[in-house]
Amino acid sequence: MENEIEIIDFILKNNAEAILEKLDDIHPVDFLEALSSYHGEAVEVLEKLPDDYIALLIDEAEDDEKYGLLSLFSQNRKNNIISEMSSDELVDLLRNIDEDEKESIILKMDKEDAKEVKELLEYDPDSAGGIMATEFLSVKDNMTVDEVIKFLRDNAPDSETPYYIYVLDDYDVLKGVVPLRDIVISDAQTIVKDIMIEKVITVPVQMDQEDVGNIFDKYGFMAVPVTDDFGVMLGIITIDDIVEILKDEHTEDLYRLAGLDESEKISGSVKSSIKSRLPWLIVNLGTAILAAATVSLFENTIEKIVALATFMPIVAGMGGNAGTQTLTMIIRGIALGELNFENEKEVLKKEILVGLVNGTCLGIIVATLGLLWVGNPVFGLVIGIAMFLNLVIATIAGYFVPLILKKINVDPALASGVFVTTVTDVLGFFFFLGLATLMINFLI
Amino acid sequence: MENEIEIIDFILKNNAEAILEKLDDIHPVDFLEALSSYHGEAVEVLEKLPDDYIALLIDEAEDDEKYGLLSLFSQNRKNNIISEMSSDELVDLLRNIDEDEKESIILKMDKEDAKEVKELLEYDPDSAGGIMATEFLSVKDNMTVDEVIKFLRDNAPDSETPYYIYVLDDYDVLKGVVPLRDIVISDAQTIVKDIMIEKVITVPVQMDQEDVGNIFDKYGFMAVPVTDDFGVMLGIITIDDIVEILKDEHTEDLYRLAGLDESEKISGSVKSSIKSRLPWLIVNLGTAILAAATVSLFENTIEKIVALATFMPIVAGMGGNAGTQTLTMIIRGIALGELNFENEKEVLKKEILVGLVNGTCLGIIVATLGLLWVGNPVFGLVIGIAMFLNLVIATIAGYFVPLILKKINVDPALASGVFVTTVTDVLGFFFFLGLATLMINFLI
Structure with missing residues (x-):
């Protein structure tokens, strides 16, 4: 196997015939890699390649690099290269450039191809029509x-x-x-x-x-x-x-669940990362302020029993975890088509039961913990019940939020997390601090 | 297109020749669906099918259903069906049954096939050897x-x-x-x-x-x-x-990030869901207790300035969100092979810069919020600095935790979240309440 420098070197030093034979054995993906580590003028290398191989290179390049490759060539060669490209890849290229450039490329294509490409551009890019190729036997x-x-x-x-x-x-x-x-x-x-x-x-x-x-x-x-x-x-x-x-789609799901823009790249610029992440953090700040406002309603109670402040993060945090488990299950079920009209009710029943059982187990554990830590059985009871309620609410919210978002055509992966944790934070604090306020006479 | 009942009905009522012609047009996946909604004895239908079609059905069945299908047949037909199966699918079947059954199947195979299958079983199921088929031209x-x-x-x-x-x-x-x-x-x-x-x-x-x-x-x-x-x-x-x-792998990543067992199915039993989720919730409870213990160190301070309790969830929660953004980016980068020795340092530098900028922006926002809410500029300063520090720590933890887990051969998707949120919870509370304790004279 040659290394990358040798590939480029060979192209620069040999004639068309030798290059043609050589290219048979070089996958366009490998050629692109070689080219990206070559420090000279790319165009000098590319000009020695045949049109159909350049079309393959453009096919394999990232969507946002396709047009850059094509625009290295003269108008005449551009037309020849475009006529070698498959329709779906040409459409991907055209979707990533501005209207004027798109028009000028389409104008120069032959009539029939132009008509076909225009039709393909009409389809939603994420639909079957948007990804299909029109070349078939x-x-x-x-x-x-x-x-x-x-x-x-x-x-x-x-x-x-x-x-x-x-x-x-x-x-x-x-x-x-x-x-x-x-x-x-x-x-x-x-x-x-x-x-x-x-x-x-x-x-x-x-x-x-x-x-x-x-x-x-x-x-x-x-x-x-x-x-x-x-x-x-x-x-x-x-x-x-x-x-x-x-x-x-996988990257998009993961990123959206974590609050990242799907276009963010691991080796992208600092600016693009901030643009991807800061807006989402600010949205989450909004929900955190809602949770804080809930806590502030009970400042009088906390002033009297400061141990409540210690246990607050436990109730809210566990609700968030349980809600995330359910919503992930539901989002994946929607994506794989495994959740449908037939089993929707079954799944809801199951989730509620799971919430009840997990809520009971964790309720008992934190009640015991509260009792031992603070030394007051009523304190244990308050945190145990709050935990139980929050876990049941968490599974129910984790079930309904993605389904409702899906029904109003919002991607569940994008917004479910923030809604569900708002519910579990606000209600977690509300149950815990509210119950403590009701029982305050037994807690002091 | 026939519906599912008609497929089964046709098989039951017709002779081998008519069935053979019919099966040409029925994809095994659709046949399995028809069979699963048929209420009679599956074996009566299956016995009328040719061996090679049954092998296809077993190929397409879920891993845990393959052996159930095979065991419906007599020993003689079993052997014929097995000889029609492709080696990789047979290995999948054998991996899901117990040792004795496995041995007895292998013993009845012809010598050469048995040797081949035994060799395939030696490979790690998640490696190229574990998923390859040995049939090729x-x-x-x-x-x-x-x-x-x-x-x-x-x-x-x-x-x-x-x-x-x-x-x-x-x-x-x-x-x-x-x-x-x-x-x-x-x-x-x-x-x-x-x-x-x-x-x-x-x-x-x-x-x-x-x-x-x-x-x-x-x-x-x-x-x-x-x-x-x-x-x-x-x-x-x-x-x-x-x-x-x-x-x-996608389902596994999503599930592990959310704390679900990858074998959990959306239409599975309540028991299996609890077994999948409760252990993870208990692990998280452990980290929540760590966070609570951190808060409890500062109960004296909270008693004096109860507004701290109100703002606590904001600092910790935002740290968690920012940490999750970075760790998701890193986990995906590892999975796609986009994060490597060459760009590791670049990416770290970028993440730290992103943490600094996002930390500064959110620090200023919550500082203003704290000032307005509590009416004390020092309170604003304390929460602003705590937020800034926690966001920087969050991005650093989000970077290093998955990489360290990867290096000690733990799946980063499985455990990164719990480590990173422990760091952001504990340090978030520590920075915020610790700073407040240092500045207590300016806060009362």
Whole structure:
């Protein structure tokens, strides 16, 4: 294996033919890495590469770097490179540049491609339509295997996934699919109709990308056709895109739960990190002030029994932990499609029971702790009951908050945490300090 | 599309030949769903299916259901079904049953298969060796395309991934790979050596499955060969397995961060949920008690200035939020391989700067708030400084805790949260109440 410097060196020193042969063995991802550690002018290296390899490099580059690569070239080469790119990757590039640049690129494309790209740009970027590619192999059901192979020889290199061949009727309605391996192992005179799989699982063009990911996970497909309401095949989604989407959705979930902007990068700038985190901290400050205001209602009681201040963080904190457990379960259940109309009630019943049992166990533990620490059984009772109530409320809030957010179309991962901890903080303090106020005569 | 009852009904009422044709159009996943909503005896339906389809059903079933399906059959049919299963799925099944049952299944397998399965069972279940399948298509580099196609006609249906054909030498060392589509579009007399890709990206058999997932994500492969230290090809990992692994790793990360056992299921029993959550709540109770003990050191101060109790939750809570932001960033960076020796110091510098800036902003906000609420500028100063210090500590803890856990081989997602919030709670209270105690003469 060569190291990165050698790759770049080879390109600079050799002619087109030698480069072409060399590139067969260099994955575009590795080439991009080599290029990023090269200190000279990138354009001098890139200009020696063929158009189709540059299209591959742009395909593999990060979304926000794609246009930078393309704009290194003359207008003429730009057009050639764009015509080599797959439609879904071109759309990703166009989504990341400003309107004027987008228009000028589309204007220079040939008419049919331009129309296709414009249509793709209309779809929600997070929907099946927004991630599909329009390049796929389609044949008619009366063709023979031999005819299909001839067709593949003429067309395959342009298509994104050559593992399935789709069978369409005259109106482009999807009739069936033939895996490439069945083409290889069938006799030349076999008719497509006889070997195609007729019941094809498809995804509707509006489907959310996370649900598309769940279908890939469920069935283990390599690619899935995308159809409109009439069964007309519009494009395909391949599993390599799904792996990237799953990774991004995962990062987004984790980040949103923690109050980070999903665009924050670990090696990003200080400024972008502050922009990602400070607003969320200020939102949380708001909820912390609500909790503080609750405590301030009971300052008189705390003045008389200062041990309450010591135990305050326990009740509120444990409620927050229990609420987070439930809401994480629910958010994941929603994302994986495991929580649905059929089991919603069952799950609620289970969560309440779990809250009751965990609340009872922890209530007894902290009641004992309170009794031993302060030496007053009523103190133990007050903190035990407050803990019990807060844990039950925590599981109920952890259940309802994400579901309600989902119903009003807010991402549950984004806002559930702050709502649930507000509930558990405010009510935790309220139960504990309120009960103590009621029982104050037994506590002094 | 038929509904689920119709599928089962059809199987029960028809003969083997009609069933065979029907099954072509029913994905095993859908069959399993139909079976799970059928109220009669599953075995009566299953017995009418061919061995290879039952093997597919077991492949697609959840790990803990695989053996239940298999054990419905007679010993003889069991053996036939097992011989139809792919090696990686068989290993998954064997990992989920007890030693005696495992031994008895392996004893009844043919010698070569038994040896292979035993070897696979030796690998760490979360490593490349633990998830690879040993069925792949291999040819020699001097074969012609025509010979390869003949070979495929004889062997393809048994292989897990027929999209790539691997080229091995006489010692099984991997020499190259030919995508199936290149076989289809090449002339019959072309020699494999002339069309194979020579620089194949492989994964070592010991590699952790999460790192394998990152390689799939990086390169967009459909399958990757697994090799030993001598370059001998041992098996392949296909992308559909990776999608499942990524989903499971994601669930594991989210659950561990929230203090849930990764085996907890949303529709599981109350008992299993309590077993998953209560231990974690008790661990957190321990840290809450530590925080409470810190507060109790300052009960004298709180007794004199009860407004401290009101502001306590703000300082500790905000520290927790800021610490969670950093640790989530670091945990994700570790998982994706984006945090490494090269940028570790850069990232630390950035996190400290972010802590300083966010700490200053929030310090000023709460200082103003404290001043207005309590009407004493020293009170504002005390809470402002405590907030600033706690936010800086929080980012530093959020950086180091996951990295240290990783270095001592504890999953950072599992324990980072509890350590970081212990630090931010204890130090938050300590800074705030400690400063107040030092400045007590200016506060009363």
